Amino acid sequence: MSDRAPLDLAATDLAAPVVRLAGVTRSFEQGGVRIDVLRGIDLEIRPGEIVALLGPSGSGKSTMLQAIGLLEGGFGGKIEIAGVDASAQDSAGRTTLRREHLGFVYQFHHLLADFTAIENVILPQLIAGAGQEEAEARATELLESLGLGQRLTHKPSRLSGGEQQRVAVARALANRPALVLADEPTGNLDEATADKVLGQFLGLVRGEGSAALIATHNERLALAMDRVVRLHDGRLG
Numbered sequence: 133m134s135d136r137a138p139l140d141l142a143a144t145d146l147a148a149p150v151v152r153l154a155g156v157t158r159s160f161e162q163g164g165v166r167i168d169v170l171r172g173i174d175l176e177i178r179p180g181e182i183v184a185l186l187g188p189s190g191s192g193k194s195t196m197l198q199a200i201g202l203l204e205g206g207f208g209g210k211i212e213i214a215g216v217d218a219s220a221q222d223s224a225g226r227t228t229l230r231r232e233h234l235g236f237v238y239q240f241h242h243l244l245a246d247f248t249a250i251e252n253v254i255l256p257q258l259i260a261g262a263g264q265e266e267a268e269a270r271a272t273e274l275l276e277s278l279g280l281g282q283r284l285t286h287k288p289s290r291l292s293g294g295e296q297q298r299v300a301v302a303r304a305l306a307n308r309p310a311l312v313l314a315d316e317p318t319g320n321l322d323e324a325t326a327d328k329v330l331g332q333f334l335g336l337v338r339g340e341g342s343a344a345l346i347a348t349h350n351e352r353l354a355l356a357m358d359r360v361v362r363l364h365d366g367r368l369g
C-alpha cells in the first residue's frame with residue numbers, strides 16, 4: 133500500500149466557500165462627516181446555501197452586496213469569490229470573477245426595454261461566449277420554469293411587475309452563477325406577488341444548485357431561507 137495520501141483536489145475545490153469576507157469595511161464621507169457603514173464584516177457562504185441578509189433601512193445591506201458584487205472600490209478587508217482573492221485582482225480580473233461566478237437581481241428589474249423577455253436572458257450568455265442556439269434553449273428553459281412560457285417575446289413594458297422580476301431572475305441565473313446576489317428582489321411588488329415570485333426564485337436557485345445572498349426587510353420571507361444574518365452597527369450578528 134502507498135504511504136502517500138491520495139490527492140483530493142476536486143473535493144477541496146467543491147468545498148471552497150462561494151464567497152468569504154474577512155474584516156470588510158466601508159466608510160463614506162459626506163459634508164465633512166465620516167460614516168462607518170461596514171465596520172468589519174466576516175461571512176462565508178457555502179455552495180448551494182441560501183442566506184437572508186436582514187437589517188434596518190440604512191444599515192448597509194446594499195453596500196455589503198456592492199462589496200461582493202465587485203463593481204465598486206473603496207472597501208477595506210478581504211473579499212474572496214470561489215477561493216480567489218478579489219482584492220488582489222485588477223479591474224479586468226474582477227470583471228472575469230463577476231461574469232464567471234455572480235448573478236444579480238435588484239429591486240427594480242433593470243431589463244433592457246428594447247429587447248424581449250427571451251432576448252434579455254439570451255444576451256448575458258452571448259456576452260459570456262455561449263452560442264445563439266444554446267443560449268436560446270437555456271433562456272427558454274429558465275423562463276418556462278418560471279411560468280413565462282407564454283411571455284417569451286413580450287417586451288418588459290408589456291409584462292406585469294411580477295413577470296418583469298421573474299425575467300430578471302432568469303437573467304441572473306442564465307450563466308449558472310455560483311452565487312446570486314439579490315437586493316430586495318421583491319421589494320417593489322405587492323405582498324401576494326412578492327411571496328409567489330420569491331418562492332419561484334428560491335425554488336429555481338435550489339434546483340440550479342446556486343448559492344444566494346438575499347437582502348430583505350421581510351423577516352417572514354427570510355425564514356424560507358437556509359440561514360439568516362443580521363446587519364447591525366456595521367457588523368453581522
Ligand SMILES: Nc1ncnc2c1ncn2[C@@H]1O[C@H](COP(=O)(O)OP(=O)(O)OP(=O)(O)O)[C@@H](O)[C@H]1O
Nearest residue numbers: 160161162169187188189190191192193194195196
Ligand atoms: N455613495 C454613498 N455616499 C455616501 N453615503 C452613502 C453612499 N452609499 C450609501 N451611503 C450611506 O450608507 C448607509 C448604508 O446605505 P445602504 O444603502 O447600504 O443601506 P441599506 O441597508 O441597503 O438600506 P435600505 O434597506 O434602505 O435599502 C446609509 O447611511 C447611506 O446613506
